[in-house]
Amino acid sequence: MQKDQLFTRRRMLLSGAAALGAAGTAGAVLAEVGEETPRTAAAPAAGPQARQALKPSSFRLQPLTGYGPPRAAPRKLKVREEPILQISGRGRRMVLTFDDGPHPDYTPHILDTLARYDVRAMFFVCGECVADNRELLARMADAGHVVGNHTWTHPLLTTLRRKEIRSEMERTSDVIQDAYGERPQWFRAPYGAWNRATFQLGAEMGMEPLAWTVDTTDWMEPGTRTIIDQVENGAAPGVVVLSHDAGGDRSQTVRAIREWLPYLLDSGYHLTVPRRRV
Template sequence: MPAPAAPAARGALDPAKNAPLNELSRDGRVLALTIDDGPDPRNTPAVLAVLRRYGVRATFFMVGQNAAANPSLVRAVADEGHHIANHTWSHPDLRRLTEAQVNAELQRTCDVLEKLTGKPPTWFRAPGGDWAPVTIRVCSALGLRPMGWSVDPMDWARPGTAAITTRVLTAVRPGSIVLNHDGGGDRSQTVAALRAYLPVLIDRGYAFTAPP
């Protein structure tokens, strides 16, 4: 008897309608703050403290192997009301993988995030924003919506707190999706920049949301 087919994951999406979301609606002064590559035992608690201080809700795109290694941090992020999303298992260049390998990267991460939070992730971000057609197909099959960004302060390169802050404040506009990182190395500049630019954006009348 042949092995039963694997169950469809959380309802497949139409690939033709599954283009990466790079901006929210420009109606109203609303932004989305996104945090990639964690969780990290040094950086993530510092980021959470800043978000808590200013009452900002963010979307954390988590690397599956980091989530598995830091389950209490995953739960802490969820408990504070932030949105948890999929950023692959090992942060590879998806363009170099087969469809089966891409599926494994995404599915394994979905499984660990759902196990730790009780909720399946609904959004996915490709490492580096590299949206190969195979990645879109796998996203669609797993019921994950792809999200990009519109404001990249390149904090991953550690250009300095002032540079990160200036780039965000200069580029942001209603509907922006802002990219930051809490994993992948020392993110003290990112944490300091969040402390600097979040109160400025709030004073400008912006509110923060996690995409549905």
């Protein structure tokens, strides 16, 4: 299935299933996040004029490096009963995540914007998209972004048998390792629809389940301004932001991040990624 064909089904499914993935902020919390270097100078005041004049942030994260032999057996994790919804820790930390890619028309532009401001993000990719765009995962690895598993064909997992769910997850982990250099340590269920099997299988494969706390609603293509407002109004310490770089026309997402990303940095937020397990 081509990813662009998912958009109609997403409209029908996501409104109901998203509540399972982001049902408030009372759920599990990610305790450890990536290291960062503080800004070397005070940020200019926030506001439309300040945003236009921003220079790339001095904020840094150390790039990730590969580990272990190919196809190394993953370390099994404790089975969770709900996905992680937010991060904890000191300061104004947030995590940016992008689902459904990579896509040759949109992902490179998002990577360009992240590189301009030297920010790392998480990309939850679909295996069928990786198979056609391996070079984009290599670029993510080189830039220090974290790549997570978002299944092979983006199905509604709660309608599948256990062996089908395993196949969706395992095939995707395999192609990610081939293209990115290591197996994913994070999993996100399509449509935010989780069940016991997804938590159990993810733990067996060494992946933690990550949901989100702020939905940009870019999957509905609501307009660039609406996407910007969703991020800027939802920004808060510990937030995990959901965006998409495939699965439909993501030109609004590409335009929106060029405005809301410098706004967040200008407002003093540290955009981080989870700490790697070793």
